[in-house]
Amino acid sequence: MVGDSDVVCVNHVSKRYGDQAVLKDIHFSIRKGEIFGLLGPSGAGKTTLVKQLAGLEVPTDGENVIFQQRMPSLQIMKRIGYMGQSDALYGELSAKENLEFFAAIYGLKRKERLQRIPEVLKIVNLAGTEKKLVSSFSGGMKRRLSLAISLLHEPELLILDEPTVGIDPVLRKSIWQTFDRLKSNGTTIIVTTHVMDEAEKCDRLGLLRDGKLIAIGTPTELMADTSSQSIEEAFLVYGGAVHEN
Template identity: 50%
Template sequence: MKATIEVKNLQQGYGQKTVLNQINLSLMPGKILALIGPSGSGKTTLVNSIMGMLRPRKGTVRVLGQPVPDRQLLSRIGYMAQTDALYQSLSAQENLAFFGALQGLRKQQLQAQINYAAKIVRLNSSLNQLVKNFSGGMKRRLSLAIALLAVPDLLILDEPTVGIDPELRQHIWLELHHLAAQGKTILLTTHVMEDAEQADQILMIRQGAVIAQGKPQELVKKYQVTSIEEVFLTAGRKQDANSGND
């Protein structure tokens, strides 16, 4: 079985600035990866590289068996950006219909998929409301619904649970695990450690480098701590100590 995402020795940057250095990642079908790192650590740059928005400066990135960038891959990827890209003057239903058509959904299946995605994020009763009247949390839920519409092979979700209440977050995680059980691959960035603990794998990035990688329980055991948050803090201190010895 081939990895859904295969990143090897990736170096990425802008101009003279190096943002990512020697990133290696392999994510198999049916697995969920949580990408953790502070603002400016390189998470968004890594996501953009996997999406094919940035060509690798050095190293390789393969998605669903193909080197990126590859425009044909986009139809097999569901993407939820950190910033909601929604049409404010349209209703939630109209937004879903528009983006569903862009994703290649046929008319006969479009409404069924809209109902499916809206149900997951609990927006069924708000489908006819204009998006400009939505709260921030409702807009995040609609963005997630758009990413889920076509039930893609790969889901890339940038901070999907920001502004979402704990009960709904738990409901969304049930569906993400269900999708993974069907063989879908999910990569999400998060600052919520409870979310990270639900993932099969964790990749921690700090200052453009991987500081820890593995299964949540194995990382806690390896660093002899009691939580994923402590893993990140401990690994960060080790990174600082090693850079001080250079």
């Protein structure tokens, strides 16, 4: 199942903290240009897995291969945009100063910065707020600015941990439209979520529960497989099946 066109290969990955197993033999791959959703309740291991993919953590067993290179690798990290669960912004600085700072960290030249900053602000609908201090931003604005930062260096792979938490439905819709646009430009996107209606918008889904990948497939496949009407129902069926074992 791991092929050459795959951008991300998670190869029998396990992670233990002490005697607590957080990930148990996870194995799957993600193709170029797809939106891959990791779905599961909190504590299922979603964040641990995406942190490994972002190069922040290493597995206890197995390996993560991204763009044909074993993670963590500083070379590959240049090509990844990562947004964690916290907004990770500097409240004392303005939106523009935050963007300028991270753009420089990603190694964007001055000219590229001048061009990219208005672009990403427009993508997340924050144009016109660049002079405002981030501390005066609302929760949704902070989340969008955080997303804008992860888009600055035009990453080929975007890893987003719960990108739409605390964002109202209208904005959530516009953010998903952004994902679709990025996808059509060839960007691969990994999102974690525990919102079921969001899961349906992904090309493929991985269902995580207690550190195990209990199912993987397109939303339609998963629903058909369990003869459910919704992803939520499908998730419960898969989860129940695990319990019966």
